[in-house]
Amino acid sequence: MLVINQLKAAYGQVQVLHGIELTIPKGQVVTLIGSNGAGKTTTMRAISGMLKPTGGSITLGGKNITGLPAHRIARIGLAHSPEGRRVFPTQSVRDNLLLGAFTRLTFGGKRARGDIQGDLDRALDIFPRLRERQFQQAGTLSGGEQQMLAMARALMLNPDVLLLDEPSMGLAPILVEEVFHIIGRLKAQGMTMLLVEQFASAALAVADYGYVLENGRIAVHGPAEQLRNDPKVRAAYLGIVQH
Amino acid sequence: MDILLQLLMSGVALGMIYAVIAFGYQSTFATSGTLNFGQGEALMLGAMVGLSLSGDIMGGPYVNYWLMVPLVLLFGALQGALVEFVGVRPAIKTKSEFGWIMSTIALGIIFRNVAENVWGRDDLPFPSPLPTTPIHLFGANVLPMELMVVVGAILMMALVEFFNRRSIYGKAVVATSSDRDAAGLMGINTGLVITFSYALSSMSAAFAGVLIAPITLTGASMGAVLGLKAFAVAIIGGLTSGLGVIVGGLLLGVAETTTGFYVSTGYKDVPGLVLLLLVLAIKPSGLFGKTTIKKV
Incomplete structure (x- = not known):
C-alpha cells in the first residue's frame, strides 16, 4: 500500500533522515520505534507532505506521491494524525x-x-x-x-493509509489503554496503519511488523513478535544503544 | 445635543467604512500572517471602476449603480488575487518575513500611478444612487447614502461570517487561519485559501470604495489616507477580532467628527492616532485581540 524507498529529509542544513526503507502492506499495522530525535516524526511528516523530502521516493497505492503538497497527498487517500494533536x-x-x-x-x-x-x-x-x-x-x-x-x-x-504519531502522548494511563484498544479495533476492521509510539512494547503488541529507527536510519526490522524478543531492540526501547 | 447626535451619526458612517477596509486587512492576516498595504488603492480602484461603469466619464453610464456593485466586487476580487499571486506568494514561498510588505506597497503605488494616467489626477464627483436630501432621524440629519454605508457594511461582514461558520469552504478558511499545516493534512489547498483571502480583502476594499464615493470625491489619491486609517483601526480593534474592527472603526470615526467640530478640523486625525499609540503601548494585540490558548 505504502512503499518508502531511500527516503531522505532535512531541516535546513541538518540532515535528519539518511535513506529510510519502509513497506506498509495493505491491512497491516506497522510501527516505527526509536529514541527521541531518531527521526520518527520527521519520517511521518515527510510521508504526508508536511515536509518536503530531499531524496528517495514514496508510493501510495502505486501512485508516486514524493514531494507532493500535503493537501494532494490527503486527496489520494492518506490521513495523518500529527504529533501534538493539532x-x-x-x-x-x-x-x-x-x-x-x-x-x-x-x-x-x-x-x-x-x-x-x-x-x-x-x-x-x-x-x-x-x-x-x-x-x-x-x-x-x-x-x-x-x-x-x-x-x-x-x-x-476514510483513508487508505492512516499515520498515527504518538497517539498516547501526554495521556493518563487509562486513556493510553483506551487508545491502544481503539487501534486494535481499527486493525480488526482492516485499516492500514503506520504507528509511531513512545510505548514501544504496546505498539509492538498491536503491530504486525516493526522498524527500529536510530539516528535517521533503520537499524533493525522484522515481524513485531520477533522484535519484541530481540535483546538489542529491548535496549533500544529504553533509548540506550549498545554497541 | 442635536449637534453631538449629528456628529455621532456621521462618525458612525465613516467608522463603518474604516471597519470594512480593516476587515479586509484581517482576512489576509488570519490566513497568511501577511497584509495588503495596497488596500487603500484597492478601494480607489473599486471606486474608479465603479465610476467608469455607472458615471459618464468613460462614455457611460453603462449600468446603474446597483448592477455596478457586483461587477466592482468581481473586479476587486480579481485585483486582490493578482496582488497575492504577484506580490505575496513568492514571499511566502521563500519564507521572506518582510518581502510582502515592500511588494504590496509597491503594487499599491503602481496601481495609483496607473489610475492617475487612466483617470487623471483630479477628483471627480460620483453620482449618488440615492436622494441627496438628508432625512430626519432622531433629530439629526442623515444622508440616505450614509445609512446605506452602515447597512452595506454590516451586511457584507455578516455574509462573510455566515460563510465561515456554515459552509465547508468557510470552515476550511477558518481552519487554515488557526493551523495551516494541519489544514493541509485535511486536504485543504491552503495556498488557494490565501489567494481567496486576498480576493476577499480587496473585494471588501472595493466595496467600501463604491459605498463612500458618492459622499466624498473620487480620485486616484482617495485611497491612501483611508487605507492607513483603516490599518490603525485594525490595530486598535485587534487583527484577529471581527467585532474589534467594528468597535475600532466606530471609535476612530466618531473621534474624528467630534474633534473636527469641537476642536479644529486640523486636529481631527489626532485623537484616533493617539488612541492607536495607547493601544500599542497598553494592549498590543488590540482592544479585542485574542491570545490563543494552547493546551499541551
Whole structure:
C-alpha cells in the first residue's frame, strides 16, 4: 500500500533522515520505534507532505506521491494524525470532524463522498466522549479528548493509509489503554496503519511488523513478535544503544 | 445635543467604512500572517471602476449603480488575487518575513500611478444612487447614502461570517487561519485559501470604495489616507477580532467628527492616532485581540 524507498529529509542544513526503507502492506499495522530525535516524526511528516523530502521516493497505492503538497497527498487517500494533536481550537468538535472529511465534501476533493453522516456517527460511537462534546470548541477539550478528536478527524478522510504519531502522548494511563484498544479495533476492521509510539512494547503488541529507527536510519526490522524478543531492540526501547 | 447626535451619526458612517477596509486587512492576516498595504488603492480602484461603469466619464453610464456593485466586487476580487499571486506568494514561498510588505506597497503605488494616467489626477464627483436630501432621524440629519454605508457594511461582514461558520469552504478558511499545516493534512489547498483571502480583502476594499464615493470625491489619491486609517483601526480593534474592527472603526470615526467640530478640523486625525499609540503601548494585540490558548 505504502512503499518508502531511500527516503531522505532535512531541516535546513541538518540532515535528519539518511535513506529510510519502509513497506506498509495493505491491512497491516506497522510501527516505527526509536529514541527521541531518531527521526520518527520527521519520517511521518515527510510521508504526508508536511515536509518536503530531499531524496528517495514514496508510493501510495502505486501512485508516486514524493514531494507532493500535503493537501494532494490527503486527496489520494492518506490521513495523518500529527504529533501534538493539532486540532482546530476555535471550531467545534463537529466542525473539526467535518474538516476531516473535507476531501469527500468538496468538488476538488476527489475522494468518494460515501456516507459522511454515517461515518460521523461511527466516529462518535468509537469516541463517545466526543459525542457529548460535539458542539463544544475543540480548544476547550482536555488533552486526551483532543487526541481522540485528532484520531477521529483523521478517520473521517476514510483513508487508505492512516499515520498515527504518538497517539498516547501526554495521556493518563487509562486513556493510553483506551487508545491502544481503539487501534486494535481499527486493525480488526482492516485499516492500514503506520504507528509511531513512545510505548514501544504496546505498539509492538498491536503491530504486525516493526522498524527500529536510530539516528535517521533503520537499524533493525522484522515481524513485531520477533522484535519484541530481540535483546538489542529491548535496549533500544529504553533509548540506550549498545554497541 | 442635536449637534453631538449629528456628529455621532456621521462618525458612525465613516467608522463603518474604516471597519470594512480593516476587515479586509484581517482576512489576509488570519490566513497568511501577511497584509495588503495596497488596500487603500484597492478601494480607489473599486471606486474608479465603479465610476467608469455607472458615471459618464468613460462614455457611460453603462449600468446603474446597483448592477455596478457586483461587477466592482468581481473586479476587486480579481485585483486582490493578482496582488497575492504577484506580490505575496513568492514571499511566502521563500519564507521572506518582510518581502510582502515592500511588494504590496509597491503594487499599491503602481496601481495609483496607473489610475492617475487612466483617470487623471483630479477628483471627480460620483453620482449618488440615492436622494441627496438628508432625512430626519432622531433629530439629526442623515444622508440616505450614509445609512446605506452602515447597512452595506454590516451586511457584507455578516455574509462573510455566515460563510465561515456554515459552509465547508468557510470552515476550511477558518481552519487554515488557526493551523495551516494541519489544514493541509485535511486536504485543504491552503495556498488557494490565501489567494481567496486576498480576493476577499480587496473585494471588501472595493466595496467600501463604491459605498463612500458618492459622499466624498473620487480620485486616484482617495485611497491612501483611508487605507492607513483603516490599518490603525485594525490595530486598535485587534487583527484577529471581527467585532474589534467594528468597535475600532466606530471609535476612530466618531473621534474624528467630534474633534473636527469641537476642536479644529486640523486636529481631527489626532485623537484616533493617539488612541492607536495607547493601544500599542497598553494592549498590543488590540482592544479585542485574542491570545490563543494552547493546551499541551
